[in-house]
Structure formats: structure tokens, C-alpha cells
Amino acid sequence: MLSDPVALIEAYYAAGYTDGLPVVPPTDKSIADTLAAAGLRGEQVLGEIVSRNTVVTAEKAAVNAVMAGCRPEYFPVVVAAIRGLCHPGFAYHGPASSTGGSAMVLIVNGPIAAALGINAGNNAFGQGHRPNATIGRAVRLVMMNVMNTRPGLLDRAVLGNPGKYSFCFAEHEDYLWEPFHVTRGLPADASAVTVYASNSLYQVYNQLAATPEPLLLCLADALANLGSPNLKGFNESLVVLAGEHAQVLRDNGWSRRDTQRFLVEHARLRLADVKRAARLPGEIAPADEDTWRHVFEAPEDILIVCAGGRAGSWSACLPGWGKKWTRSVTIRIEEEPS
């Protein structure tokens, strides 16, 4: 038993329970409050990673959520994200363990985002907002402590990326089109979290484009550069449009499908260049100079959401991990009736 808070935090470090940052030491009450906020009993199973013989109980998830700094009311989002990680379509083992070092990106939609204050605006990927910072952190702590995804063991990231500490934001649903979770078949008034594995974040700049085509050429180039993991073939990728770029599309009447189609058509490289860069084996044939290698198969392989500040000429591309070895999963957030 420890009474000194600093000693208690140090004890969690010593036990190997942290992600490198100090944790909030849980108490019986904070764990109970967290479980209650999601209407769960501790022994309930949230999901299973079959290939690791691992089950995630609500109690262990709650302990990690408290440690991450979550308020109890954040817990339904954490629970839905964990269910996403455990979904067979997500195929957890690959993106969690790969040398590619993916962040688990959590995109929150629906009324819960505003209710919890999950940032969708300025600095949506950055610091300064407790739910963004702690919900993503809770999921990573569950991955480490419950799913045994520890660096050097079942996490084989060569470099990793800072998003592995936490990567959670809400969609700015006012900028464009229908909200992302509606494209996944959920009603607009439902809340949902989408879990998506990405091993990098590439900010895309264009201050001059007043029409969609030049703007989207920049995004297509970012999606299909020679170093991109996308070149391995037919990944999913995430495009996040911030305010000014979303306005260009809106003012010109482009739909989500128009945008996806344009990106599929233009995210490409000449086969000869791909071979020159040794991203594909083989001699360069004369015809390779005029042969395009497209990196996406279908419009729905490009996920488009809106987030970020209203002003400023930035958007972002987040390449997906693997070659259809994982797919993003959207899970409805079950909220406790108040």
C-alpha cells in the first residue's frame, strides 16, 4: 500500500504498466464509475483476439482507461474502439505487430463527439484536448497490457510513430457531405467510432487551388509517392480534408464519390519509375514508361473525412497499413441512457 502519489505513479512504471508517460493510479471507485458509465460489469467480455488467445474484459479495459486519464463518460468510446480492434475484419495481429508501426486511428462520429468535447477543429490531430489524448491512449494501453502488444515483443515496429501514444479525433461533420459513419450504414444520429491502422501522417498543402482538380492532384501525389506503403498494392487510405479544402469541393459541387473516383484515377505512378526505385522487381521495358500503376482499386478504398481548422490550406493523407491485410471497422457506440 502506497500513500505518496508520486511513489504510486513510480510503482506503475516499475511494474511495466505504462506507455512511457505517467499514469493516473486507479481506485476502486474510479474503476466502478468507469464501468457504470458504459453500463458494463467487470467480467463482461468486450472482445477476443483469437490468434493470441486473448480476451478483453470490461474490468481490464476500465483499469487501463482510468490509467490513461479518461473520464468515466469517455469509456463507451473506448469500449467501441476495443470491439473494433477485436473485429475479425480488422485482423488485429498484422497491423498491431508489423514492422510498419501503425497508429490505431480512432475517428469519432455522431452526437457523442460534441457531448464529450472531442476535438474536430483546429489542431484536431494535436495536443490540448483531454478526450482526444486519453481515449486513444486508453486503447493503446489496452493493446499493450491486455493484448500483449509490447514494443520489442509482439509490437515489432521499426520506427513506430507518435500516433502510437494516442490518435483520436472527431469528424467535423459540418464541412461536407454526409458524416462518415453514415457511409458505413449507420444513422446520422448514432454515435460511432472507426478504427483504422495507419503508419504515417502526411500533411498536404495547397493554397492556390480554387477548383477540385489541382487540389486533388496534390492529394493523389501524396497517396502514391515512391516511398509509400500503398505501392504494395490496393490499400485502404484515409484522406482528411480541413476547412478550406473542403470548401473548394463544396463550392464546386463535388460529391464524396466524385472525389474518390478522381483520386483513384490519379493516384498512380509510371511502372518504369516504380521499377527504377526497386519497389517492383524486374527489368524496365520500353512500354513501362507509358504504363500506369494505380494504387487503389475502388473508390471506397479511399476513406474521406473532414476535420481540422476552417482556415488554412492544409489537408492530410494517412496511408493504410498492409495490402488489404486489414480493413477499417466502424462500431456503433452504445451509450448508457441518462
Place this chain on the structure above:
Amino acid sequence: MKIFDPTSSPTPRALRMAPAPARLEGARVMLVENTKFNSETLLRKLADRLGRTHGITVGGVHRKRSPSHEIEEGVIPGLRRQADLVISGIGD
């Protein structure tokens, strides 16, 4: 204040290992390829070598959906019928 354990250990699951073939000579082999780059090339080279040294025969290659996905349960009985042993397990 007490320390709460946030960890879980994997749940032990009983596994029954198939008996290893008494000898490789003349064994029928299936290859399970995981779609990693050069996976099939490496497996076939290994099978060729075992063919030369132990006279194994390769019945075919099953391609998994991806390295992330487990082999489909429904495929296993067919592999069992067609082969005395299976070679798999390609990393980077």
C-alpha cells in the same frame, strides 16, 4: 492506495499436436503461402530441396487471405487429406 494490475495473460487453450511423420521420405507436402513478397518462391525452393534430399512430393499451394488472417478452418480438412505435412510460416 493499492496497485491495480491492468494486464491479462493469454488464456491457455488445449492444443492437440498432429503426430509428426515418422520419416520425410516419400511424404506428400502442401505449402501454405501467406502472400508476403517472395513467400511462394521461398517455399517452393524449400520444397524442391526436400524433394531432392528426401523425395517429398508437393501436392499444391494454398494461398492465405493475408499474413494477418488465420488460415480458414474449412481449408484444414482438405490439407489433412492431401498431405502428410504442411510447410508455412514466412516472415519479412
